[in-house]
Amino acid sequence: MIDKLIDLIADAVKDYAGEAVLPTFSVTVPAGEDHGDFSTGVAFGLAGPLKMAPHDIASEVAVRMRAHTDLIDRIEVVKPGYINFIMGRAFWHGSLRHIAERQTDYGKSDVGRGKKVLIEFVSANPTGPIHVGHGRGAVIGDVLARVMAASGYEVTREYYINDAGNQVLSLGYSVLNEYYKTNNIKPLSNTGEYRGDYVVSISGTLASMIPPAEINEQNIKRITEFSVKSVLGDETRALPNSSIKEALRSFNITFDNWFSEKKLYDDGSVAGIIEELNKRHAVKQEEGATWFLSTLYGDEKDRVLKKQAGELTYFASDIAYHVNKYKRGYNGLINIWGADHHGYLPRIRAALTALGYDADRLIVLFVQMVRLMRGDRPVAMSKRAGEYVTLKELVDEVGTDAVRFFFLQRSHESQLVFDIDLAKKQSQENPVYYVQYAHARISSIFGYALTKGWNVDAIEQRDSYVFTSQEKRLLAQCLIYPEVIRDIVAKGEPHKLTYYLVELVGILHRYYTDTRVVGDDQDTGQRLLLMNVVKIVLKNALDLLGISAPEKM
RNA sequence: GCGCCCGUAGCUCAGUGGAUAGAGCGUCGGACUUCGAAUCCGCAGGUCAUGGGUUCAAAUCCCAUCGGGCGCUCCA
Numbered sequence: 001m002i003d004k005l006i007d008l009i010a011d012a013v014k015d016y017a018g019e020a021v022l023p024t025f026s027v028t029v030p031a032g033e034d035h036g037d038f039s040t041g042v043a044f045g046l047a048g049p050l051k052m053a054p055h056d057i058a059s060e061v062a063v064r065m066r067a068h069t070d071l072i073d074r075i076e077v078v079k080p081g082y083i084n085f086i087m088g089r090a091f092w093h094g095s096l097r098h099i100a101e102r103q104t105d106y107g108k109s110d111v112g113r114g115k116k117v118l119i120e121f122v123s124a125n126p127t128g129p130i131h132v133g134h135g136r137g138a139v140i141g142d143v144l145a146r147v148m149a150a151s152g153y154e155v156t157r158e159y160y161i162n163d164a165g166n167q168v169l170s171l172g173y174s175v176l177n178e179y180y181k182t183n184n185i186k187p188l189s190n191t192g193e194y195r196g197d198y199v200v201s202i203s204g205t206l207a208s209m210i211p212p213a214e215i216n217e218q219n220i221k222r223i224t225e226f227s228v229k230s231v232l233g234d235e236t237r238a239l240p241n242s243s244i245k246e247a248l249r250s251f252n253i254t255f256d257n258w259f260s261e262k263k264l265y266d267d268g269s270v271a272g273i274i275e276e277l278n279k280r281h282a283v284k285q286e287e288g289a290t291w292f293l294s295t296l297y298g299d300e301k302d303r304v305l306k307k308q309a310g311e312l313t314y315f316a317s318d319i320a321y322h323v324n325k326y327k328r329g330y331n332g333l334i335n336i337w338g339a340d341h342h343g344y345l346p347r348i349r350a351a352l353t354a355l356g357y358d359a360d361r362l363i364v365l366f367v368q369m370v371r372l373m374r375g376d377r378p379v380a381m382s383k384r385a386g387e388y389v390t391l392k393e394l395v396d397e398v399g400t401d402a403v404r405f406f407f408l409q410r411s412h413e414s415q416l417v418f419d420i421d422l423a424k425k426q427s428q429e430n431p432v433y434y435v436q437y438a439h440a441r442i443s444s445i446f447g448y449a450l451t452k453g454w455n456v457d458a459i460e461q462r463d464s465y466v467f468t469s470q471e472k473r474l475l476a477q478c479l480i481y482p483e484v485i486r487d488i489v490a491k492g493e494p495h496k497l498t499y500y501l502v503e504l505v506g507i508l509h510r511y512y513t514d515t516r517v518v519g520d521d522q523d524t525g526q527r528l529l530l531m532n533v534v535k536i537v538l539k540n541a542l543d544l545l546g547i548s549a550p551e552k553m
Numbered sequence: 554g555c556g557c558c559c560g561u562a563g564c565u566c567a568g569u570g571g572a573u574a575g576a577g578c579g580u581c582g583g584a585c586u587u588c589g590a591a592u593c594c595g596c597a598g599g600u601c602a603u604g605g606g607u608u609c610a611a612a613u614c615c616c617a618u619c620g621g622g623c624g625c626u627c628c629a
Binding site: 030031032035039041044047053054078079080081082125127162165166167287288289290291300301303304305306307308309311313314315318338339340341342343344345346366368369371409410411413414415416417418419422425429430431433434436437438440441444445446447448449451452495496498499502503506509510512513514516517518519552553 | 558559564575576587588621625626628629
């Protein structure tokens, strides 16, 4: 319905100034009540090209709209150059009908037009349980995936497993040494760098997988593989409750694809990439190592692909991984990375460009750090020392819905302080309950209404009903929901959805305290229909956030 | 030193060219014999880090400075 208003404005602008100067503009719900039901600032965008005062332009546009306005009661041009709209009854009733008819589809669109998009996120090294910082990236990637899927994109969610190289090998040694220690065997010189309960758990189940006689350094590869599987959750005996997959599952996050780095070595992809770069004269040999000339493509310095010692770098396999993504035919690639990987992007872009791929199709969202506190005490985070708060622990303490909501209230590019004590204390008053309560409350109203003979599904909408200003405000907020979704997709900022919900729910709760919904009058039915529409929006939005919409709480 | 992000209410954070700068938590004070008080209403709290500039209009854009975080590995 808002689209109609936008079209009307656009037509008037074209009529007045021509299509060429039509700026991108939006329609907003203004803060004050005396600024109309909806408002637009198109005139500001036209002021530059037309070299006129915004207010004069707004007047001209408004005049051209007054001709065809069966949906609009009044148009006002105000102060610096706003055009405010006071909508008519037909508009409100049409809107109500529109949302009610679309139901679970309300807010969905096809702006993606079936474009294939790959979202890679979390991708934490399988060397230990995932922690709180990963959780933040996980929710951001997950919600972005949900929102884009609802907007007509064909989304694949992928987790890249770094199961090759020194890090996982070090895990293997850590487990082996733990095994030696508990069985009083003389330890090796390579003790591995990971400590923690999970290392003990894995070593405890090692003998059930590998015959004790074969548990030694000669079989470090097998031990490593077993350890990685345990950490990931593919081998459930060792860490049934704290594996990466279990932590993500309990955090309501799923993946379509778990992509193995090791596979890229095994099938020759990594070697092939170096060969291909070599063919394109983007490689040099120096000091016994093989370098990619990334400075030719805008990076600060050249990067090593193959070390002096002969082993390939993580960078080399990462190029292969990204090339693999392109080859799988995705139009859009989105990576959610920790902000500490910021300096890594130029070299990946350089490599993709050198290999003839369009690096602009790769978008990276950098998620800033999470600093953990317990009250005023910072919590030390050291994965290697086994000293950290895992995502699973946090979710068990605070709850999936609350943690997800909390992470989604912050912009991904702001660092945030997560006070565990506060989060636990707040779990009673967490904003997420504010939102969920609204949903439960409407359900409860419906239950009560039913005892009074009002069945929401059987009520007929009466177009003669005149909405109160609060009711119009409520409807207006429901009507901008699709705009919010569109905005999130365009800017990659899923946190806007929680803010939207808090605002919507605030209007609802205020309305509820001021207005008796289920009364003795015939208008009861019309109010119930409005509640139904709010409930639809709440449900749809909470679904996109991966947060439950309870009927009771 | 260079690059990226940040600096907004006591705390945690929204707002990133436009109408009186917002929310949650925290303080204090009010509202349930009637649809859910996990709610609502009110009070208090701001030189939007600082200084300059651009603009009809700046928390928002540009420059400088100060402060904080991260990165600048033949680590991943």
